[in-house]
Amino acid sequence: MGRDDLYITVPSFFRCPISLDVMKSPVSLCTGVTYDRASIQRWLDDGNNTCPATMQVLSSKDFVPNRTLHRLIQIWSESVRLRKARFEIDNSSNSKDQVVELIQQMHRHTSSSSVDSLAKILRFAKESEDNRKFLANCDGFAALLVEALAGGGNAADGSNNIRILEQIVRIIHFLIGEIQDSDELVRLMLKKSGAGAGDCLASLLLVLQRGSAESRIASARVMESIAVSAESKLLVAERDGVLPELLKLTSPEKDSTLIEAGLSCLIAVSVPKRVKVKLVQLGAVRSLSKLLSDSNSTTSTIEKVLKLLETVSSVKEGRAKICEAEEEEGGDCCVSAIVQRLLKASSTATEHAVMILWSVCYLFKERSAQEAVTKANGLTKILLLMQSNCSPCVRPMAADLLKIFRVNSKSTISCYDTKTTHIMPF
Template sequence: MGRDDLYIAVPSFFRCPISLDVMKSPVSLCTGVTYDRSSIQRWLDNGHNTCPSTMQVLQTKEFVPNRTLQRLIQIWTDSVRQRVESTESPPSKSVPSQQQVLYAIRDLQNQTQSQNQNQNQNQNRLDSLSKFLCFAKESKENRQILGNMDGLVPMLIGFLDIGDDAVSGSVEFLEKVVEVLDLVLNDKSQEQREKLAKLILKRQSNCLSSLVLVLRQGSSSESRIGSAKLLEMTAVDAEAKVLIAEKEAVIPELLKLITLTPEKDGGVIENGLSCLVAISMPKRNKMKLVEFGVVRTLSKLISETNRSVGVIEKVLKLLETVSSSKEGRAEICEDERCVAGIMNKVLKVSSVATEHAVTILWSVCYLFRDQKAQEAVSKANGLTKILLLMQSNCSAAVRQMSADLLKIFRVNSKSCLLSYDTNTTHIMPF
């Protein structure tokens, strides 16, 4: 069966009424009609104040994610993808047997012990790593088999410790090493991963250089994701986090990863952000992140309307971390677009994103009373959103921070909000 024989019927309620495409991020207006987030945002940004389907005048331009519909679309999309892959995927390369993998490991160990490295031996090493990759991708059981083979993981980590060996240190070779390690370590326990992380840290200079090289020059998404995940895994404690951040080019390359990667490679961006979050806690690292322009980078990401929930949550988490430093707060408060972007994500993404966003706003507006930040929140219709948030099913911590923020804006506001009682259960009309 080919593509022409596979007819896929799209349920009508999965399509956006504006673009007629399957919705990626369905959101509902106050009229109850659901649209794709990017389509309805463009409609509202163009100055319209009506619902495109019903032409009713909108009482509010706020919209909320339709989680139920999003889950249904995801289930349907996954089933379609499986049907397409089962009918159209070309025959895959034969997966090597366990015995063949054992032979490949033995050959690789013999080549590693050899003092003379030539072009044929280096090609053989690449071939062996390719067999490991093919074997590991086949199943979780295969990955566990590789992970339990004596000496394999330490040998692979040793390959990252290449120093200035230009032949062994080819990017292609390092990419395969990183991909195999990523697959194998994913199925190890946290305790085992920490032991292996310490093994990387013992050879910190060369290993970190190899991972940075893959981040910079890696040709595949898998290798760059693997490099970011290995760096994150290595950040086991405060000392390790500082060592990683102090390594030349680590932070700049991670920032490039999350800004220059095409949107379709969302996994690369999300793992780059996860790595930055993992190393961001020490005070020295927060200052380095700010120096390298992390706030400007995150401000751009948060202002885009088509980013995934995972990406937005991690952007806000990283902003929350840097907002706990004087330098980070100053950068956030100076960037009106950043404050507006944070305010715009309240109630629109997820409960996790809302908590991160409110914590940042509470820090800069209430705790440190920054006037510029307060003005930016007001311009972004922050009062209304804070009131809506207090009526929602938010956590006790978010509710308390929202009440604190409301006190600030009640003092500054000349509207009827002056008489608003935070204990009431309704929203004052405007």
Template sequence: MVRDDLYITVPSFFRCPISLDVMKSPVSLSTGVTYDRSSIQRWLDNGNNTCPATMQVLQSKEFVPNHTLQRLIQIWSDSVRHHRVDSAANSPPHSVLSQEDVLELIKFVDCNSVSSSFDSLSKIVCFARESEDNRKFLARTDGFVPMLVDFLANAGDGDSGGGVYFLEQVVSLLDMIFKEIEDHEQLTNSMIKSNNNNNRDCLASLILILQQGSIESRIGSARLIESVAMDAESKLIIAEKDGLLRELLKLIGPEKDPNLMEAGLSCLIALSMPRRVKVKLVHIGAVKSLAKTLSEPNGSVSITEKVLKLLETVSSVKEGRKEICDDGKCVEGIVQKVLKVSATVTEHAVTILWSICYLFRDRGAQEAVTKANGLTKILLLMQSNCSPSVRQMSADLLKIFRLNSKSFISCYDTKTTHIMPF
């Protein structure tokens, strides 16, 4: 059985209707409903004009502190703290949940409502974070993964946002135990290849997390999407979900958290294999967004590699090549990364330049490469210890530029002409 000290009875009116957590700074709307300040502020900042609990249109978005409730919560919190101190004095240090405890918690979560199960699910999350053995245990517990998928499909309420914090716990668990799950195909089928009548589907819940979740949960959501994108069919289903690609693209702005950017880029790369997805990425502005990220001077090696990998992917379709060619700053940014960051970055960059300048023969792109001193870099690259494929693409590029410019040699400083291959 679960130890008694795992359960702290929280008065329901102490919980924020949005986060389901005990309120730290309770404030009341004009509808009379009280929320935690940070939760309702985020709700309003997202452009909503209704009361999340009642869905009434707000006549005013102003809220007032509920000092009486805050005092009551403080008194209750102090009493709980004293109880925990007394309990700790009489219990062994570093006590953790046993597998039997977790099984009881799973039964409790499965049989109760979202609001009453939040604390129990949080304890299971902590259990999963403790060790790989714990994650294996959860993945192999009968009914646990289907229960999480069912929560993901049905627990979120996109209109009120009340289920976001619960869904964050569900996403965190699925992300942590995914590699321990034996039948990935069955999980993918249950998450994205079937819907539950009129109920919300899993992808809609994942979009909700991408929109409103914490950085950690958005990273988990992106990783989970990448994990279930196992084949061409699943990639297309995910990519065609309204709004999903746009939300992933929002994760990669240069002002974003680096870990969040990496998760978003990895997920987009995984989804972008089918041609239809590449075209859709171009249409929603992926090239412009990637070019902006590429222009940042302090980007990490890993992020730069992923940005160029995604640009290389979209350059394989004519819509992507046209978008790259039309953006002179994007071409310039690609040229600047050659021989500057890593061998992987150089290979991606040269492949893109080869695609737009040699295959697509875009004169505007060729001029942008010349203006960015790209020919000198290609010449230097020919003298470096690059891979055979990069050497061949560089040679093709040099041929194109020689054919298109009679004054090709004269555009170089005499200090570099000795490395001309022709």
């Protein structure tokens, strides 16, 4: 079926005389002329008292549903839908043949992969899961993409080369989830991620710096997929420019999908101690605190923010920054933002939040953190948490926190026994 075969002719009497669109709810006026209900209603609401098609003065502004025409439009619309579906099936088959030819051309001329060719393959991959599986099963295609990605990091100065890299990264991102042996793809990228010529990481960083939002999301997720071992986490995190660029993605002004891609990648690479310290030095705690305080942050974002804060709280530099007051922000510290999110996002977020508070207040007995919890009404929230159906891992940490505040706090809660089953905090 060719493109011309899909040309659809709409019967003229299916179109509304006002909007000229196919009518969704045809109704007839007293003049016998049929219009789409929404269009004629707007005409009448504007104060008109004539038939738009004949300009006759209306003896009545009532209209009657044209059920016969409505049924004919439904039958016609269904036939068009089925015709389009058949076209898509046939076109998909043709596209597969075209994609195979494009891949073969890339094999023969790796260095001359054009923007248009990659764009066609990318569109094909975006269309369906079946298409992505087809690409994943094309012999040698994944390795070919890795070679192209590795070769582009040092030469991608022009906008055309950046576009090529963006398309390669987005295709690889699609394929990682579909290739049965995705570990092999990761190994190929890690092998091509050393310093010097032929560096996948250099290309991924370039896309992270200069690509579109969609491409940066793909780049961050590909980096996350690479960071599977302690060695690879360090390889990614210690590449100059990677951590600062990932932190830029987490600005509250960014799209939530972009923020979450950056946070997920940071969580993946931040396991080694020296990476945590580096993140703290780059101002990660301040950025994460802003996200916690942002009312527009999604539940998923809050969970990831607290998970990352939990990670950096395991090093003394991280705990110091978490407890440090921001003078220009009114004197509040990150602890206050954490307390505010207790019981307000999800059970996962609550677990991370309690773990952070337990670490800084109970395990390492940071005095400034304890004072911040008290100031933010944290004791009441911890009591409410104990009353709730909190998870088994949260309950003992919450009890430990209450013990600390029972000793240090001068509040009326100081005599609270953590074995009490019924609590009236108000």
